[in-house]
Amino acid sequence: MTDSLVLAADRVVTPDGVLSAGAVTITGGRIDTVAPADRGVRVLDGCTLVPGFVDIHVHGGGGHSMTTGDPDAVTGAAAFHRGHGTTTILASFVTAPVDELADSAARLAAWLDAGGADGTGGRPCVAGIHYEGPFLAASRCGAQNPAFLVDPTPESGARLIDAAGRWLRMMTIAPERPGAIDLVAAVVAAGGVAAIGHTDASFDEARRAIAAGATVATHLGNAMPPFLHRAPGPIGASLDAPELVCELIADGHHLHDAFLGVVTRTKGAEGVALITDAIAAAGRPDGRYALGGLDVEVRDGAARLVTDDAHPGSLAGSVLTMDAAFRRLVGLGVPLVTASAAASTTPARVLGLAAETGALRPGLRADVVVLDPDWQVRAVIAGGRLVAGTLDG
Numbered sequence: 001m002t003d004s005l006v007l008a009a010d011r012v013v014t015p016d017g018v019l020s021a022g023a024v025t026i027t028g029g030r031i032d033t034v035a036p037a038d039r040g041v042r043v044l045d046g047c048t049l050v051p052g053f054v055d056i057h058v059h060g061g062g063g064h065s066m067t068t069g070d071p072d073a074v075t076g077a078a079a080f081h082r083g084h085g086t087t088t089i090l091a092s093f094v095t096a097p098v099d100e101l102a103d104s105a106a107r108l109a110a111w112l113d114a115g116g117a118d119g120t121g122g123r124p125c126v127a128g129i130h131y132e133g134p135f136l137a138a139s140r141c142g143a144q145n146p147a148f149l150v151d152p153t154p155e156s157g158a159r160l161i162d163a164a165g166r167w168l169r170m171m172t173i174a175p176e177r178p179g180a181i182d183l184v185a186a187v188v189a190a191g192g193v194a195a196i197g198h199t200d201a202s203f204d205e206a207r208r209a210i211a212a213g214a215t216v217a218t219h220l221g222n223a224m225p226p227f228l229h230r231a232p233g234p235i236g237a238s239l240d241a242p243e244l245v246c247e248l249i250a251d252g253h254h255l256h257d258a259f260l261g262v263v264t265r266t267k268g269a270e271g272v273a274l275i276t277d278a279i280a281a282a283g284r285p286d287g288r289y290a291l292g293g294l295d296v297e298v299r300d301g302a303a304r305l306v307t308d309d310a311h312p313g314s315l316a317g318s319v320l321t322m323d324a325a326f327r328r329l330v331g332l333g334v335p336l337v338t339a340s341a342a343a344s345t346t347p348a349r350v351l352g353l354a355a356e357t358g359a360l361r362p363g364l365r366a367d368v369v370v371l372d373p374d375w376q377v378r379a380v381i382a383g384g385r386l387v388a389g390t391l392d393g
């Protein structure tokens, strides 16, 4: 454990602006000060310090799948993503039978309760569980197995909420399903985030979910109807609600760059969260992988369902990492402070973790990514400890 550490770089991205040059002092795993660098301090040349990334939608990575709640696989995926700068991560489960999902959640929750991934002692920080399903629209299922999609009942909703316990962080729900609005309220009452997604909702149906407490749109633009001038749908409702955070998959396959730019400018730094939606194949060679019992083929950076005919299947998650998503946003000319908020501050806030992480601010956990002049990850500090890369040279 590093008791005390000074990190200085040409640029330090804070919620209020960019310090150049700036320094972050770390004591006991927490950020102590964030200030202009003192004369004589060794500055990491050409580098930029940003807060550790917070990825609120991840199914796996590095060959490991998080979707069954297996602690070793969750640790493996979280460690893979941590090497790419993600210091706080959710385990996103894909659609499966309710009993199976509840069992997976209970297993992971018990392990998290025991401190299995609390971010200390070199362990990764897994902040909890995201249920992506099973209360989703069959017509917008994407890579969610349609065989297991159902309407929520008070019992099935409570089953999943209770199984995750205090580790319930998010549930993606199609608002048009009978019983969905009550479930939105139940998730929020239990301390979780209700997200709108994999949905065919009209504008009004999406609005009802937002009024009931939904605060996130799951991968805006993907697995939902398009934004039309007479039928603005869930995209219109999401853009129209200032309190709603839009998840964006910035991999160049899921969204046109212009969509990324327009949504980021429209919603502002507090209204967008970069996510990876990564599957086990992230960081692995092209080839065949499994996702929730479905076959996925990864080729040229895109993961698609395998189809019976030769046609390309639906996109099935991504092989994205948060550093690449951040680079894409910065490459579009999005200001550093906004890109950093989208990668860290806003997702931390929407999960209720703003007092713990998501910014370079005194008092928060010392989660810092050192980016080199090409915006590649040079080093990752999690909880004050160097967990990837190097600070030397």
Ligand SMILES: [Zn+2]
Residues within 6 Å of the ligand: 057, 059, 092, 132, 277, 317
């Ligand atoms: Zn997903």
